[in-house]
Amino acid sequence: MTRVYLSPPDVGNEERRLLLDAFDSNWIAPLGPHVDAFEREVAERIDVPAALALSSGTAALHLALILLGIQPGDDVLVPTQTFIATANVVTYVGARPVLVDSDPTTWTIDPALVADELERRARQGRLPAALVTVDLYGQCADYDRLLRTCAEFEVPVLEDAAEALGATYDARPAGSFGSAGVFSFNGNKIITTSGGGMLVSNDASLVDRARHLSTQAREPVVHYEHLAVGFNYRLSNLLAAVGRGQLRGLDERVTRRRAINEHYRAALSHLPGIAFMPVASYGHPNYWLSCILVDSDIFGAGGEDIRLALEALDIESRPTWKPLHLQPVYADAPTVGGAVAASIFERGLCLPSGSRMSAADLDRVTETIGTLAR
Numbered sequence: 567m568t569r570v571y572l573s574p575p576d577v578g579n580e581e582r583r584l585l586l587d588a589f590d591s592n593w594i595a596p597l598g599p600h601v602d603a604f605e606r607e608v609a610e611r612i613d614v615p616a617a618l619a620l621s622s623g624t625a626a627l628h629l630a631l632i633l634l635g636i637q638p639g640d641d642v643l644v645p646t647q648t649f650i651a652t653a654n655v656v657t658y659v660g661a662r663p664v665l666v667d668s669d670p671t672t673w674t675i676d677p678a679l680v681a682d683e684l685e686r687r688a689r690q691g692r693l694p695a696a697l698v699t700v701d702l703y704g705q706c707a708d709y710d711r712l713l714r715t716c717a718e719f720e721v722p723v724l725e726d727a728a729e730a731l732g733a734t735y736d737a738r739p740a741g742s743f744g745s746a747g748v749f750s751f752n753g754n755k756i757i758t759t760s761g762g763g764m765l766v767s768n769d770a771s772l773v774d775r776a777r778h779l780s781t782q783a784r785e786p787v788v789h790y791e792h793l794a795v796g797f798n799y800r801l802s803n804l805l806a807a808v809g810r811g812q813l814r815g816l817d818e819r820v821t822r823r824r825a826i827n828e829h830y831r832a833a834l835s836h837l838p839g840i841a842f843m844p845v846a847s848y849g850h851p852n853y854w855l856s857c858i859l860v861d862s863d864i865f866g867a868g869g870e871d872i873r874l875a876l877e878a879l880d881i882e883s884r885p886t887w888k889p890l891h892l893q894p895v896y897a898d899a900p901t902v903g904g905a906v907a908a909s910i911f912e913r914g915l916c917l918p919s920g921s922r923m924s925a926a927d928l929d930r931v932t933e934t935i936g937t938l939a940r
């Protein structure tokens with residue numbers, strides 16, 4: 567039996583055909599027809615006027631912060647429960663991440679804490695330069711509340727939708743909510759280009775300026791002329807071809823991951839001490855990863871016991887994101903709460919959720935967990 571990974575790539579003949587088309591046409595470059603088409607197709611899907619294909623989600627977040635004007639010395643609110651890239655990009659631009667706790671009913675950034683923090687800082691005349699939201703494990707943050715608060719204090723919002731392509735909030739696509747949104751096509755995401763990312767925005771001029779910065783800020787003249795310091799952040803035409811094929815199967819992949827989530831819920835929800843990541847009523851997640859909370863006193867074993875039991879069968883599972891305020895590298899970052907995210911981390915486990923996972927593998931996971939129950 568082959569190893570069951572947490573969220574492996576799911577690529578097929580369409581991706582292969584498009585990749586070979588890129589190869590055979592000799593567009594082996596960080597530009598070309600597949601890059602242009604991939605940008606158009608993602609923009610259409612997200613219902614935004616412009617998109618920019620980049621070498622990673624991290625690169626897209628970095629450029630977005632620069633274009634939002636974040637400066638050295640600024641503070642930027644970031645959820646503490648996320649992958650570290652969300653905060654690292656704040657550090658790249660010389661600003662300081664301020665780590666905000668999760669809402670226990672969605673696991674995404676707590677809108678009440680964001681409102682309190684903005685009110686407190688407004689009174690002191692030191693509002694943050696931006697808020698970065700994260701659509702965690704494919705579930706959107708609570709945009710009605712967050713956008714209302716941020717509009718009141720004129721704080722721009724950057725949406726880190728790296729994990730959430732295909733999710734919706736109030737029937738609108740993830741990625742379309744902030745001044746800019748970011749997707750990742752890293753190998754473990756719901757669709758992948760092996761590595762890659764996309765910046766999207768309702769502001770086409772922001773995307774144009776990002777495009778300029780992503781190609782070493784080269785001026786449009788024949789010789790090499792530069793007025794600003796840029797980056798080499800573009801996505802290769804070969805990888806964009808793979809991304810186009812993946813995008814065509816996005817809805818199927820969301821449907822499949824939702825079915826996996828339903829399978830886990832049907833088999834495990836009744837077990838005392840097991841709870842699932844809550845699904846908020848305001849939208850539809852893409853169910854990128856199915857995550858559970860394990861109360862070891864009630865269940866009879868902890869998340870790590872489950873992880874090890876699955877690992878013994880060559881099945882990968884993983885603790886939920888370790889909150890950034892508990893990461894040594896961000897030990898000095900200011901925090902707003904943190905107990906909710908810490909408690910999710912103590913009990914949280916991400917179960918294998920790949921869209922190719924077989925029914926037999928799903929049963930092996932749920933049966934193994936079942937045997938550990940008291």
Ligand SMILES: Cc1ncc(COP(=O)(O)O)c(C=O)c1O
Pocket residue numbers: 621622623624625648649651652700726728729749750751752762763
């Ligand atoms: C929430 C979040 N933000 C940012 C990233 C960074 O994306 P990338 O790996 O494409 O740089 C990831 C995933 O990798 C992520 O999960």
